[in-house]
Amino acid sequence: MSATNGSTFLSRLDKTGTDILKCMHCGVCTGSCPSGRHTSLNVRNLLRKARKGESVLSDETLWTCTTCYNCQERCPRGIDIVDAIFEIRAIAVHEGIILKEHRTVGKLLVEHGHAVPINAENKAKREALGMDALPPTVHSFPDALSEVKKLLANCKFDELMSNE
Amino acid sequence: MSESARKEHEMNKLSLFLGCVIPNRYPGIEKSTKLCLEKLDIDCVDLEGASCCPAPGILRSFDKTTWLALSSRNITLTEDLGRDMLTICNGCYGSLADANNELKADEDLKESVNSHLAAVDREFKGTQDIRHITEFLYQEIEPENIRELVTNPLEIRVAVHYGCHLLKPSKGRAGMNVERPSFFDELVEATGAVSVDYPDKMECCGAGGGVRSALSDEALALTEHKLSMIEAAGVDCIVNACPFCHMQLDVGQTDLNERDGTEHSIPVLHYTQLLGLAFGYTVEELGIDLNSTLNKAFFEMIEDLP
Ligand code: SF4
Numbered sequence: 287m288s289a290t291n292g293s294t295f296l297s298r299l300d301k302t303g304t305d306i307l308k309c310m311h312c313g314v315c316t317g318s319c320p321s322g323r324h325t326s327l328n329v330r331n332l333l334r335k336a337r338k339g340e341s342v343l344s345d346e347t348l349w350t351c352t353t354c355y356n357c358q359e360r361c362p363r364g365i366d367i368v369d370a371i372f373e374i375r376a377i378a379v380h381e382g383i384i385l386k387e388h389r390t391v392g393k394l395l396v397e398h399g400h401a402v403p404i405n406a407e408n409k410a411k412r413e414a415l416g417m418d419a420l421p422p423t424v425h426s427f428p429d430a431l432s433e434v435k436k437l438l439a440n441c442k443f444d445e446l447m448s449n450e
Numbered sequence: 451m452s453e454s455a456r457k458e459h460e461m462n463k464l465s466l467f468l469g470c471v472i473p474n475r476y477p478g479i480e481k482s483t484k485l486c487l488e489k490l491d492i493d494c495v496d497l498e499g500a501s502c503c504p505a506p507g508i509l510r511s512f513d514k515t516t517w518l519a520l521s522s523r524n525i526t527l528t529e530d531l532g533r534d535m536l537t538i539c540n541g542c543y544g545s546l547a548d549a550n551n552e553l554k555a556d557e558d559l560k561e562s563v564n565s566h567l568a569a570v571d572r573e574f575k576g577t578q579d580i581r582h583i584t585e586f587l588y589q590e591i592e593p594e595n596i597r598e599l600v601t602n603p604l605e606i607r608v609a610v611h612y613g614c615h616l617l618k619p620s621k622g623r624a625g626m627n628v629e630r631p632s633f634f635d636e637l638v639e640a641t642g643a644v645s646v647d648y649p650d651k652m653e654c655c656g657a658g659g660g661v662r663s664a665l666s667d668e669a670l671a672l673t674e675h676k677l678s679m680i681e682a683a684g685v686d687c688i689v690n691a692c693p694f695c696h697m698q699l700d701v702g703q704t705d706l707n708e709r710d711g712t713e714h715s716i717p718v719l720h721y722t723q724l725l726g727l728a729f730g731y732t733v734e735e736l737g738i739d740l741n742s743t744l745n746k747a748f749f750e751m752i753e754d755l756p
Protein backbone atom coordinates (compact mmCIF):
# COMPACT_ATOMS: atom_id res chain seq x y z
CA MET A 287 0.00 0.00 0.00
CA SER A 288 1.31 3.46 -0.89
CA ALA A 289 2.50 6.08 1.58
CA THR A 290 -0.27 8.38 0.41
CA ASN A 291 -2.85 5.81 1.38
CA GLY A 292 -1.22 5.57 4.83
CA SER A 293 -1.21 9.29 5.57
CA THR A 294 -4.73 9.67 4.15
CA PHE A 295 -5.86 6.97 6.53
CA LEU A 296 -4.11 8.50 9.54
CA SER A 297 -5.71 11.85 8.77
CA ARG A 298 -9.08 10.17 9.34
CA LEU A 299 -8.07 9.56 12.95
CA ASP A 300 -8.50 12.43 15.36
CA LYS A 301 -5.29 13.61 17.07
CA THR A 302 -4.25 9.99 17.66
CA GLY A 303 -3.31 9.85 13.95
CA THR A 304 -0.35 12.18 14.48
CA ASP A 305 0.33 10.47 17.82
CA ILE A 306 0.95 7.14 16.12
CA LEU A 307 3.72 8.67 14.04
CA LYS A 308 5.72 9.29 17.23
CA CYS A 309 6.11 5.53 17.78
CA MET A 310 9.75 4.42 18.17
CA HIS A 311 8.91 0.73 17.93
CA CYS A 312 10.29 -0.09 21.37
CA GLY A 313 7.71 -2.84 21.89
CA VAL A 314 6.76 -1.86 25.46
CA CYS A 315 3.10 -1.91 24.44
CA THR A 316 3.25 -5.44 23.07
CA GLY A 317 5.29 -6.61 26.05
CA SER A 318 2.65 -5.20 28.42
CA CYS A 319 -0.35 -6.60 26.60
CA PRO A 320 -2.26 -9.31 28.49
CA SER A 321 -4.27 -10.15 25.41
CA GLY A 322 -1.12 -10.57 23.32
CA ARG A 323 0.17 -13.17 25.81
CA HIS A 324 -2.73 -15.42 24.93
CA THR A 325 -4.03 -14.31 21.51
CA SER A 326 -2.49 -13.27 18.21
CA LEU A 327 -2.79 -9.54 19.01
CA ASN A 328 0.46 -7.63 18.55
CA VAL A 329 -0.47 -4.06 19.31
CA ARG A 330 2.76 -2.51 18.04
CA ASN A 331 2.25 -4.25 14.70
CA LEU A 332 -1.38 -3.20 14.68
CA LEU A 333 -0.37 0.45 14.98
CA ARG A 334 2.30 -0.02 12.31
CA LYS A 335 -0.36 -1.43 10.03
CA ALA A 336 -2.52 1.64 10.71
CA ARG A 337 0.36 3.81 9.47
CA LYS A 338 0.33 1.87 6.23
CA GLY A 339 -3.35 2.35 5.53
CA GLU A 340 -6.81 1.01 5.81
CA SER A 341 -6.01 -2.71 5.68
CA VAL A 342 -5.93 -2.39 9.48
CA LEU A 343 -9.73 -2.04 9.39
CA SER A 344 -10.25 -5.69 8.58
CA ASP A 345 -7.46 -6.99 10.82
CA GLU A 346 -9.26 -9.39 13.14
CA THR A 347 -6.89 -8.71 16.05
CA LEU A 348 -8.31 -5.18 16.16
CA TRP A 349 -11.11 -6.71 18.25
CA THR A 350 -9.02 -8.83 20.64
CA CYS A 351 -7.91 -5.77 22.65
CA THR A 352 -9.72 -5.75 26.02
CA THR A 353 -9.03 -2.00 26.44
CA CYS A 354 -7.08 -2.72 29.62
CA TYR A 355 -4.90 0.39 28.97
CA ASN A 356 -1.58 -1.25 30.03
CA CYS A 357 0.02 -0.25 26.73
CA GLN A 358 -1.22 3.33 26.85
CA GLU A 359 -0.12 3.83 30.47
CA ARG A 360 3.38 2.52 29.74
CA CYS A 361 4.15 3.87 26.27
CA PRO A 362 7.32 5.97 26.66
CA ARG A 363 6.20 8.23 23.81
CA GLY A 364 2.90 8.98 25.53
CA ILE A 365 0.83 7.70 22.63
CA ASP A 366 -2.85 7.31 23.45
CA ILE A 367 -2.85 3.80 22.00
CA VAL A 368 -6.29 2.72 23.20
CA ASP A 369 -7.87 5.95 21.96
CA ALA A 370 -6.32 5.17 18.57
CA ILE A 371 -7.74 1.64 18.69
CA PHE A 372 -11.18 3.10 19.49
CA GLU A 373 -10.94 5.43 16.51
CA ILE A 374 -9.79 2.70 14.12
CA ARG A 375 -12.59 0.42 15.34
CA ALA A 376 -15.15 3.20 14.90
CA ILE A 377 -14.05 3.78 11.29
CA ALA A 378 -14.36 0.03 10.67
CA VAL A 379 -17.87 -0.06 12.17
CA HIS A 380 -18.95 2.96 10.12
CA GLU A 381 -17.77 1.07 7.04
CA GLY A 382 -19.89 -1.90 8.05
CA ILE A 383 -17.02 -4.02 9.37
CA ILE A 384 -18.47 -5.28 12.64
CA LEU A 385 -18.73 -8.69 14.29
CA LYS A 386 -22.28 -9.99 14.39
CA GLU A 387 -22.25 -10.44 18.17
CA HIS A 388 -21.26 -6.79 18.54
CA ARG A 389 -24.09 -5.68 16.30
CA THR A 390 -26.44 -7.67 18.54
CA VAL A 391 -25.17 -5.82 21.63
CA GLY A 392 -25.72 -2.49 19.85
CA LYS A 393 -29.24 -3.50 18.89
CA LEU A 394 -30.04 -4.49 22.48
CA LEU A 395 -28.98 -1.03 23.56
CA VAL A 396 -31.19 0.59 20.91
CA GLU A 397 -34.18 -1.50 21.93
CA HIS A 398 -33.88 -1.60 25.72
CA GLY A 399 -31.53 1.21 26.74
CA HIS A 400 -29.46 -1.55 28.34
CA ALA A 401 -26.74 -3.46 26.48
CA VAL A 402 -27.50 -6.30 28.92
CA PRO A 403 -31.28 -6.17 29.51
CA ILE A 404 -33.23 -8.05 32.17
CA ASN A 405 -34.50 -11.59 31.53
CA ALA A 406 -36.92 -13.97 33.24
CA GLU A 407 -34.23 -15.75 35.24
CA ASN A 408 -33.00 -12.51 36.77
CA LYS A 409 -36.47 -11.11 37.43
CA ALA A 410 -36.98 -14.23 39.54
CA LYS A 411 -33.62 -13.73 41.29
CA ARG A 412 -34.55 -10.13 42.10
CA GLU A 413 -37.86 -11.17 43.57
CA ALA A 414 -36.26 -13.96 45.60
CA LEU A 415 -34.00 -11.26 47.09
CA GLY A 416 -37.05 -9.20 48.04
CA MET A 417 -36.45 -6.62 45.30
CA ASP A 418 -38.74 -5.32 42.55
CA ALA A 419 -38.67 -7.54 39.46
CA LEU A 420 -37.48 -4.57 37.39
CA PRO A 421 -34.67 -2.22 38.49
CA PRO A 422 -35.35 1.54 38.79
CA THR A 423 -33.58 2.20 35.48
CA VAL A 424 -35.07 2.77 32.01
CA HIS A 425 -36.60 -0.68 32.59
CA SER A 426 -39.09 0.90 35.02
CA PHE A 427 -39.51 4.29 33.35
CA PRO A 428 -40.98 4.18 29.82
CA ASP A 429 -40.54 7.95 29.37
CA ALA A 430 -36.86 7.65 30.15
CA LEU A 431 -36.56 4.81 27.64
CA SER A 432 -38.19 6.85 24.88
CA GLU A 433 -35.80 9.68 25.71
CA VAL A 434 -32.85 7.31 25.31
CA LYS A 435 -34.23 6.03 21.99
CA LYS A 436 -34.70 9.56 20.74
CA LEU A 437 -31.15 10.47 21.71
CA LEU A 438 -29.71 7.36 20.02
CA ALA A 439 -31.68 8.20 16.88
CA ASN A 440 -30.40 11.76 17.03
CA CYS A 441 -26.85 10.33 17.02
CA LYS A 442 -27.86 7.98 14.16
CA PHE A 443 -26.77 5.03 16.30
CA ASP A 444 -29.89 3.05 15.39
CA GLU A 445 -28.97 3.33 11.70
CA LEU A 446 -25.37 2.38 12.43
CA MET A 447 -26.50 -0.84 14.12
CA SER A 448 -29.11 -1.78 11.51
CA ASN A 449 -28.19 -4.48 9.00
CA GLU A 450 -28.50 -2.31 5.89
CA MET B 451 -23.38 22.86 61.15
CA SER B 452 -20.11 24.59 60.27
CA GLU B 453 -19.43 25.70 56.72
CA SER B 454 -16.91 22.93 56.09
CA ALA B 455 -19.09 20.27 57.70
CA ARG B 456 -22.01 21.35 55.54
CA LYS B 457 -19.85 21.21 52.44
CA GLU B 458 -18.68 17.75 53.35
CA HIS B 459 -22.26 16.69 53.94
CA GLU B 460 -23.33 17.99 50.54
CA MET B 461 -20.42 16.23 48.91
CA ASN B 462 -21.51 12.94 50.40
CA LYS B 463 -25.02 13.09 49.00
CA LEU B 464 -25.07 10.53 46.25
CA SER B 465 -27.21 8.92 43.58
CA LEU B 466 -26.74 5.22 42.84
CA PHE B 467 -26.03 4.36 39.20
CA LEU B 468 -26.77 0.67 38.61
CA GLY B 469 -25.70 0.11 35.00
CA CYS B 470 -26.73 -3.12 33.22
CA VAL B 471 -24.91 -6.16 34.57
CA ILE B 472 -25.64 -5.62 38.27
CA PRO B 473 -29.42 -5.14 38.19
CA ASN B 474 -29.97 -7.51 35.26
CA ARG B 475 -27.48 -10.34 36.02
CA TYR B 476 -26.20 -10.00 39.60
CA PRO B 477 -28.99 -8.33 41.57
CA GLY B 478 -27.39 -9.59 44.79
CA ILE B 479 -24.71 -6.93 44.29
CA GLU B 480 -27.39 -4.22 44.05
CA LYS B 481 -28.96 -5.42 47.28
CA SER B 482 -25.60 -5.78 49.05
CA THR B 483 -24.67 -2.24 48.03
CA LYS B 484 -27.86 -0.84 49.53
CA LEU B 485 -27.42 -2.80 52.76
CA CYS B 486 -23.82 -1.54 53.10
CA LEU B 487 -24.71 2.10 52.31
CA GLU B 488 -27.44 1.96 54.93
CA LYS B 489 -25.09 0.51 57.53
CA LEU B 490 -22.52 3.22 56.73
CA ASP B 491 -25.22 5.90 56.97
CA ILE B 492 -24.49 7.22 53.47
CA ASP B 493 -27.22 9.34 51.89
CA CYS B 494 -27.74 7.71 48.49
CA VAL B 495 -30.90 7.58 46.34
CA ASP B 496 -31.63 5.55 43.20
CA LEU B 497 -30.77 7.36 39.97
CA GLU B 498 -34.14 6.70 38.36
CA GLY B 499 -34.43 6.34 34.60
CA ALA B 500 -30.72 5.79 33.97
CA SER B 501 -29.64 3.65 31.03
CA CYS B 502 -26.53 1.70 30.06
CA CYS B 503 -23.48 3.85 30.94
CA PRO B 504 -22.71 3.04 27.90
CA ALA B 505 -19.97 0.42 28.14
CA PRO B 506 -16.53 2.00 27.72
CA GLY B 507 -14.85 -0.69 25.63
CA ILE B 508 -17.44 -2.04 23.27
CA LEU B 509 -19.85 0.87 22.67
CA ARG B 510 -17.15 3.50 22.65
CA SER B 511 -15.56 1.43 19.87
CA PHE B 512 -18.63 1.87 17.68
CA ASP B 513 -19.26 5.59 17.85
CA LYS B 514 -17.76 8.16 20.20
CA THR B 515 -20.57 10.68 19.72
CA THR B 516 -23.15 8.15 20.88
CA TRP B 517 -20.97 7.09 23.78
CA LEU B 518 -20.63 10.67 24.97
CA ALA B 519 -24.27 11.60 24.37
CA LEU B 520 -25.66 8.67 26.31
CA SER B 521 -23.19 8.96 29.18
CA SER B 522 -23.83 12.69 29.45
CA ARG B 523 -27.59 12.07 29.58
CA ASN B 524 -26.98 9.82 32.59
CA ILE B 525 -24.84 12.55 34.14
CA THR B 526 -27.59 15.16 33.66
CA LEU B 527 -29.90 12.95 35.74
CA THR B 528 -27.58 13.27 38.73
CA GLU B 529 -27.05 16.98 38.00
CA ASP B 530 -30.82 17.41 38.28
CA LEU B 531 -30.64 15.90 41.78
CA GLY B 532 -27.64 18.02 42.79
CA ARG B 533 -25.88 14.84 43.87
CA ASP B 534 -22.61 13.19 42.91
CA MET B 535 -23.05 9.83 41.23
CA LEU B 536 -21.95 6.59 42.89
CA THR B 537 -20.98 3.78 40.52
CA ILE B 538 -20.43 0.17 41.60
CA CYS B 539 -18.92 -1.07 38.34
CA ASN B 540 -15.51 -0.31 36.83
CA GLY B 541 -17.00 -0.02 33.36
CA CYS B 542 -19.71 2.43 34.42
CA TYR B 543 -17.12 4.39 36.38
CA GLY B 544 -14.72 4.40 33.42
CA SER B 545 -17.34 5.61 30.98
CA LEU B 546 -19.04 8.18 33.17
CA ALA B 547 -16.00 9.62 34.95
CA ASP B 548 -14.04 9.88 31.71
CA ALA B 549 -16.96 11.44 29.82
CA ASN B 550 -17.54 13.86 32.71
CA ASN B 551 -13.87 14.83 32.82
CA GLU B 552 -13.56 15.24 29.06
CA LEU B 553 -16.68 17.38 28.86
CA LYS B 554 -15.68 19.55 31.81
CA ALA B 555 -12.29 20.19 30.20
CA ASP B 556 -13.39 20.86 26.61
CA GLU B 557 -15.94 23.60 25.86
CA ASP B 558 -16.24 22.68 22.16
CA LEU B 559 -16.92 19.07 22.96
CA LYS B 560 -19.48 20.09 25.57
CA GLU B 561 -21.22 22.29 23.04
CA SER B 562 -21.38 19.50 20.50
CA VAL B 563 -22.75 17.02 23.06
CA ASN B 564 -25.32 19.55 24.20
CA SER B 565 -26.52 19.95 20.62
CA HIS B 566 -27.52 16.25 20.77
CA LEU B 567 -28.93 16.48 24.31
CA ALA B 568 -31.11 19.41 23.18
CA ALA B 569 -33.16 16.86 21.21
CA VAL B 570 -34.36 15.52 24.58
CA ASP B 571 -34.40 18.87 26.38
CA ARG B 572 -31.31 18.19 28.40
CA GLU B 573 -28.09 20.06 28.97
CA PHE B 574 -24.80 18.86 30.41
CA LYS B 575 -23.57 21.44 32.91
CA GLY B 576 -20.57 19.80 34.54
CA THR B 577 -21.61 20.44 38.13
CA GLN B 578 -21.22 16.98 39.68
CA ASP B 579 -18.56 14.33 40.20
CA ILE B 580 -18.62 10.62 39.42
CA ARG B 581 -17.38 8.30 42.14
CA HIS B 582 -16.58 4.58 42.33
CA ILE B 583 -17.64 2.91 45.55
CA THR B 584 -14.12 1.68 46.39
CA GLU B 585 -12.38 5.02 45.98
CA PHE B 586 -15.34 6.78 47.65
CA LEU B 587 -15.23 4.52 50.71
CA TYR B 588 -11.46 4.79 50.88
CA GLN B 589 -11.33 8.56 50.65
CA GLU B 590 -14.53 9.71 52.35
CA ILE B 591 -15.22 7.00 54.94
CA GLU B 592 -11.71 5.51 55.39
CA PRO B 593 -10.82 1.88 56.17
CA GLU B 594 -10.36 2.43 59.95
CA ASN B 595 -13.93 3.68 60.29
CA ILE B 596 -15.25 0.74 58.29
CA ARG B 597 -13.27 -1.64 60.52
CA GLU B 598 -15.01 -0.17 63.58
CA LEU B 599 -18.44 -1.02 62.17
CA VAL B 600 -17.51 -4.62 61.36
CA THR B 601 -19.42 -7.01 63.61
CA ASN B 602 -18.30 -10.29 62.02
CA PRO B 603 -14.58 -10.09 61.18
CA LEU B 604 -13.85 -12.37 58.24
CA GLU B 605 -10.85 -14.55 58.90
CA ILE B 606 -10.40 -15.50 55.28
CA ARG B 607 -7.79 -15.22 52.53
CA VAL B 608 -8.79 -13.07 49.60
CA ALA B 609 -7.42 -12.55 46.08
CA VAL B 610 -8.19 -8.91 45.28
CA HIS B 611 -8.92 -8.21 41.61
CA TYR B 612 -8.83 -4.46 40.92
CA GLY B 613 -9.85 -4.67 37.26
CA CYS B 614 -8.64 -2.23 34.60
CA HIS B 615 -11.08 0.64 34.30
CA LEU B 616 -11.12 1.39 38.03
CA LEU B 617 -7.65 2.91 37.59
CA LYS B 618 -7.06 3.40 33.88
CA PRO B 619 -6.83 5.50 31.77
CA SER B 620 -5.08 7.55 34.47
CA LYS B 621 -5.32 10.81 32.53
CA GLY B 622 -7.94 13.06 34.08
CA ARG B 623 -8.37 10.71 37.04
CA ALA B 624 -7.62 11.26 40.73
CA GLY B 625 -3.99 10.16 40.59
CA MET B 626 -4.13 6.64 41.99
CA ASN B 627 -1.08 4.41 41.56
CA VAL B 628 -2.00 2.26 38.57
CA GLU B 629 0.85 -0.26 38.78
CA ARG B 630 0.85 -1.14 42.50
CA PRO B 631 -2.19 0.37 44.19
CA SER B 632 -3.17 -0.62 47.74
CA PHE B 633 -6.42 1.20 48.54
CA PHE B 634 -8.67 -1.72 47.57
CA ASP B 635 -6.54 -4.16 49.58
CA GLU B 636 -6.88 -1.88 52.60
CA LEU B 637 -10.66 -1.83 52.22
CA VAL B 638 -10.72 -5.63 51.98
CA GLU B 639 -8.51 -5.96 55.06
CA ALA B 640 -10.87 -3.65 56.99
CA THR B 641 -13.30 -6.60 56.99
CA GLY B 642 -10.75 -8.74 58.85
CA ALA B 643 -9.71 -10.62 55.70
CA VAL B 644 -6.14 -10.98 54.46
CA SER B 645 -5.37 -9.77 50.95
CA VAL B 646 -3.01 -12.35 49.47
CA ASP B 647 -0.55 -11.16 46.84
CA TYR B 648 -0.33 -13.18 43.60
CA PRO B 649 1.45 -12.87 40.24
CA ASP B 650 -0.33 -10.76 37.61
CA LYS B 651 -2.69 -9.38 40.22
CA MET B 652 -3.23 -6.22 38.16
CA GLU B 653 -3.93 -8.15 34.98
CA CYS B 654 -7.18 -7.97 33.04
CA CYS B 655 -9.93 -10.60 33.51
CA GLY B 656 -10.35 -10.84 29.72
CA ALA B 657 -13.91 -9.55 29.38
CA GLY B 658 -13.50 -5.94 28.29
CA GLY B 659 -13.50 -4.20 24.94
CA GLY B 660 -16.14 -6.49 23.44
CA VAL B 661 -13.85 -9.53 23.70
CA ARG B 662 -16.18 -11.48 25.98
CA SER B 663 -19.23 -10.81 23.83
CA ALA B 664 -17.75 -11.77 20.45
CA LEU B 665 -14.52 -13.69 21.04
CA SER B 666 -15.26 -15.75 24.13
CA ASP B 667 -12.38 -18.21 23.67
CA GLU B 668 -9.87 -15.37 23.60
CA ALA B 669 -11.47 -13.85 26.70
CA LEU B 670 -11.37 -17.22 28.46
CA ALA B 671 -7.67 -17.62 27.70
CA LEU B 672 -6.96 -14.51 29.80
CA THR B 673 -9.40 -15.64 32.49
CA GLU B 674 -7.82 -19.08 32.72
CA HIS B 675 -4.40 -17.54 33.25
CA LYS B 676 -5.71 -15.20 35.93
CA LEU B 677 -7.51 -18.08 37.70
CA SER B 678 -4.39 -20.26 37.63
CA MET B 679 -2.39 -17.53 39.39
CA ILE B 680 -5.13 -17.07 41.99
CA GLU B 681 -5.51 -20.81 42.59
CA ALA B 682 -1.79 -21.22 43.12
CA ALA B 683 -1.90 -18.50 45.80
CA GLY B 684 -4.34 -20.53 47.92
CA VAL B 685 -7.24 -18.20 48.69
CA ASP B 686 -10.80 -18.65 49.92
CA CYS B 687 -12.37 -16.28 47.39
CA ILE B 688 -11.85 -13.56 44.79
CA VAL B 689 -13.08 -10.04 45.55
CA ASN B 690 -13.69 -7.55 42.74
CA ALA B 691 -15.19 -4.11 42.25
CA CYS B 692 -16.88 -4.67 38.91
CA PRO B 693 -19.78 -6.90 37.83
CA PHE B 694 -18.28 -7.47 34.40
CA CYS B 695 -15.04 -8.84 35.90
CA HIS B 696 -17.30 -10.65 38.40
CA MET B 697 -19.22 -12.31 35.57
CA GLN B 698 -16.07 -13.20 33.62
CA LEU B 699 -14.39 -14.74 36.66
CA ASP B 700 -17.58 -16.47 37.86
CA VAL B 701 -19.23 -17.72 34.66
CA GLY B 702 -15.74 -18.15 33.16
CA GLN B 703 -15.07 -20.92 35.69
CA THR B 704 -18.20 -22.84 34.69
CA ASP B 705 -17.41 -22.26 31.00
CA LEU B 706 -13.90 -23.63 31.47
CA ASN B 707 -15.18 -26.58 33.51
CA GLU B 708 -17.69 -27.47 30.79
CA ARG B 709 -15.18 -27.05 27.98
CA ASP B 710 -12.15 -28.71 29.57
CA GLY B 711 -13.55 -30.89 32.35
CA THR B 712 -11.65 -28.83 34.95
CA GLU B 713 -12.90 -28.22 38.48
CA HIS B 714 -12.49 -24.50 39.07
CA SER B 715 -14.57 -23.55 42.11
CA ILE B 716 -13.37 -20.26 43.57
CA PRO B 717 -16.19 -18.12 44.99
CA VAL B 718 -16.36 -14.65 43.43
CA LEU B 719 -17.63 -11.72 45.51
CA HIS B 720 -18.16 -8.06 44.77
CA TYR B 721 -16.67 -5.86 47.52
CA THR B 722 -20.13 -4.92 48.80
CA GLN B 723 -20.88 -8.63 49.29
CA LEU B 724 -17.68 -9.13 51.29
CA LEU B 725 -18.47 -6.05 53.37
CA GLY B 726 -22.04 -7.27 53.81
CA LEU B 727 -20.74 -10.54 55.29
CA ALA B 728 -18.56 -8.56 57.69
CA PHE B 729 -21.65 -6.58 58.73
CA GLY B 730 -23.37 -9.85 59.63
CA TYR B 731 -25.62 -10.41 56.62
CA THR B 732 -25.95 -13.97 55.29
CA VAL B 733 -24.74 -15.48 52.03
CA GLU B 734 -28.39 -15.71 50.90
CA GLU B 735 -29.30 -12.13 51.87
CA LEU B 736 -26.36 -10.89 49.81
CA GLY B 737 -27.13 -13.12 46.83
CA ILE B 738 -23.69 -14.76 46.90
CA ASP B 739 -25.47 -18.09 46.37
CA LEU B 740 -26.84 -16.83 43.04
CA ASN B 741 -23.44 -17.03 41.35
CA SER B 742 -22.70 -19.52 38.62
CA THR B 743 -19.74 -21.00 40.51
CA LEU B 744 -20.97 -22.31 43.84
CA ASN B 745 -18.67 -23.58 46.56
CA LYS B 746 -20.38 -25.25 49.50
CA ALA B 747 -17.24 -25.43 51.58
CA PHE B 748 -16.96 -21.64 51.39
CA PHE B 749 -20.56 -21.12 52.47
CA GLU B 750 -20.03 -23.47 55.42
CA MET B 751 -16.82 -21.71 56.39
CA ILE B 752 -18.63 -18.34 56.43
CA GLU B 753 -21.41 -19.82 58.55
CA ASP B 754 -18.90 -21.23 61.02
CA LEU B 755 -17.07 -17.93 61.53
CA PRO B 756 -17.63 -16.61 65.08
S1 SF4 C 1 5.12 1.51 23.55
FE1 SF4 C 1 4.65 3.36 22.36
S2 SF4 C 1 6.58 3.92 21.35
FE2 SF4 C 1 6.83 1.80 22.08
S3 SF4 C 1 6.23 0.52 20.32
FE3 SF4 C 1 4.38 0.79 21.55
S4 SF4 C 1 3.36 2.59 20.69
FE4 SF4 C 1 5.47 2.61 19.91
Ligand code: SF4
Pocket residue numbers: 315318319320321322329350351352353354355356357358367368
Ligand atom coordinates in the same frame (compact mmCIF):
# COMPACT_ATOMS: atom_id res chain seq x y z
S1 SF4 D 1 -5.30 -1.97 25.95
FE1 SF4 D 1 -5.50 -3.60 24.43
S2 SF4 D 1 -3.65 -3.52 23.21
FE2 SF4 D 1 -3.28 -2.30 25.06
S3 SF4 D 1 -2.29 -3.74 26.48
FE3 SF4 D 1 -4.49 -3.83 26.90
S4 SF4 D 1 -5.31 -5.49 25.62
FE4 SF4 D 1 -3.26 -4.97 24.85
